[in-house]
Amino acid sequence: MADRVVVLGTWNSMFSNRVRIALLEKGVEYEYKEEDLLNKSLLLLESNPIHKKIPVLIHNERPICESLIIVQYIDETWNKTSPLMPGDPYERANLRFWGDFIDKKIFDCGTRLVWKSKGEDRDEAKKEFIESLMILEGELGQKTYFGGESFGYVDVALISFGCWFKAYEKTGKFSVEEECPKLMAWVRRCMERESVAKVLPDSGKICEFIDAVKKRFGVE
Amino acid sequence: MADRVVVLGTWNSMFSNRVRIALLEKGVEYEYKEEDLLNKSLLLLESNPIHKKIPVLIHNERPICESLIIVQYIDETWNKTSPLMPGDPYERANLRFWGDFIDKKIFDCGTRLVWKSKGEDRDEAKKEFIESLMILEGELGQKTYFGGESFGYVDVALISFGCWFKAYEKTGKFSVEEECPKLMAWVRRCMERESVAKVLPDSGKICEFIDAVKKRFGVE
Numbered sequence: 109m110a111d112r113v114v115v116l117g118t119w120n121s122m123f124s125n126r127v128r129i130a131l132l133e134k135g136v137e138y139e140y141k142e143e144d145l146l147n148k149s150l151l152l153l154e155s156n157p158i159h160k161k162i163p164v165l166i167h168n169e170r171p172i173c174e175s176l177i178i179v180q181y182i183d184e185t186w187n188k189t190s191p192l193m194p195g196d197p198y199e200r201a202n203l204r205f206w207g208d209f210i211d212k213k214i215f216d217c218g219t220r221l222v223w224k225s226k227g228e229d230r231d232e233a234k235k236e237f238i239e240s241l242m243i244l245e246g247e248l249g250q251k252t253y254f255g256g257e258s259f260g261y262v263d264v265a266l267i268s269f270g271c272w273f274k275a276y277e278k279t280g281k282f283s284v285e286e287e288c289p290k291l292m293a294w295v296r297r298c299m300e301r302e303s304v305a306k307v308l309p310d311s312g313k314i315c316e317f318i319d320a321v322k323k324r325f326g327v328e
Numbered sequence: 329m330a331d332r333v334v335v336l337g338t339w340n341s342m343f344s345n346r347v348r349i350a351l352l353e354k355g356v357e358y359e360y361k362e363e364d365l366l367n368k369s370l371l372l373l374e375s376n377p378i379h380k381k382i383p384v385l386i387h388n389e390r391p392i393c394e395s396l397i398i399v400q401y402i403d404e405t406w407n408k409t410s411p412l413m414p415g416d417p418y419e420r421a422n423l424r425f426w427g428d429f430i431d432k433k434i435f436d437c438g439t440r441l442v443w444k445s446k447g448e449d450r451d452e453a454k455k456e457f458i459e460s461l462m463i464l465e466g467e468l469g470q471k472t473y474f475g476g477e478s479f480g481y482v483d484v485a486l487i488s489f490g491c492w493f494k495a496y497e498k499t500g501k502f503s504v505e506e507e508c509p510k511l512m513a514w515v516r517r518c519m520e521r522e523s524v525a526k527v528l529p530d531s532g533k534i535c536e537f538i539d540a541v542k543k544r545f546g547v548e
Contacts, residue, residue: 158429158463170418172418172421172422172425173425174424177421177424177425177428178421180420180421181418181420181421184417184420185418197401197404197405198387198401198405200400200401200404201392201397201398201400201401202392204394204397204400205393205394208394208397209378243378
């Protein structure tokens with residue numbers, strides 16, 4: 109029986125885009141279902157009854173939740189091609205550490221920067237966001253990808269934010285290129301991959317989306 | 329060369345106690361160094377320069393950070409005895425989901441309940457905390473341990489909170505036994521294990537510690 113693989117997500121979510129990029133890297137065909145988060149599908153509510161959040165990967169009727177857990181599941185399940193994680197336990201732990209860092213710092217500070225803060229709070233979020241990017245720039249160093257020569261777990265975890273960078277720059281009035289040139293070169297390198305190019309929306313569309321939501325809710 | 333294994337932690341931290349329990353389950357000898365969080369050691373600051381937090385596992389001079397990442401590292405490194413995770417990718421993803429749930433819900437609600445809230449906020453934290461325990465009670469069901477017949481990853485992740493239950497009950501004025509009898513039977517079952525009994529402090533000491541900190545900072 110052929111595998112049946114379904115992804116529940118939204119086009120602008122860095123979390124569901126991680127899942128789709130990982131599947132494309134593995135050459136796994138999947139059906140993508142765009143969710144309306146203001147009117148969640150019964151399938152989403154039944155597949156993730158605890159958090160009721162996207163993304164969900166449904167593999168042969170069995171749901172898996174939480175984006176980095178899904179990426180690890182994809183790597184362990186389709187383990188014959190394009191490994192996203194190395195076999196060495198120490199290297200694996202190190203990649204998991206950076207995946208966790210991205211979720212805790214880049215997502216959190218980026219969200220505060222774009223949506224939740226004004227004035228001094230926004231300045232603080234911007235400062236923390238740039239500091240976090242610089243830490244990642246240091247970790248990347250002279251490597252092609254975070255794991256070394258091949259595109260892997262941390263690259264999947266972070267590149268899904270790539271199409272949000274323009275929005276972060278616009279809100280915070282800074283340039284990722286100026287602050288972190290190596291990281292920006294890595295973004296461009298990743299964007300050339302078919303998996304990434306196919307999945308990530310245009311940066312301009314993310315900015316339009318943010319402007320539309322802010323206008324709708326009367327946020328400055 | 330014999331392995332050199334060092335754990336940096338504090339006696340009352342559910343996060344460092346996870347690491348110690350996992351090592352004892354594997355029969356790995358380690359040196360434990362109690363940290364003073366008001367005066368962190370140079371070793372801690374150098375081993376976890378990003379977050380500067382406990383726990384850190386230092387294995388042959390190489391540091392690993394973040395408790396659940398460390399537990400996975402321990403399981404993958406000392407993989408000959410007492411597996412904490414099964415081989416099946418779906419089961420692994422499921423255990424990781426519950427580990428993540430414990431970090432997000434039990435720690436967060438428990439912390440708000442004990443330290444950060446008053447009045448209505450405390451009632452809300454209590455409600456969410458009990459709801460989260462009941463979700464875990466449902467996931468445990470009739471099983472001996474969360475992974476089935478043997479003590480594993482989710483058991484390690486959650487039992488480290490066992491010695492905090494009395495403090496949660498005292499602050500919230502409720503009984504885990506009454507709300508979640510199966511979960512409480514699981515706590516007692518885990519407490520009988522040598523690894524858990526050796527590592528976890530007495531519940532009374534946790535309550536005394538909380539009272540002392542609250543008194544010192546003038547918290548109600």
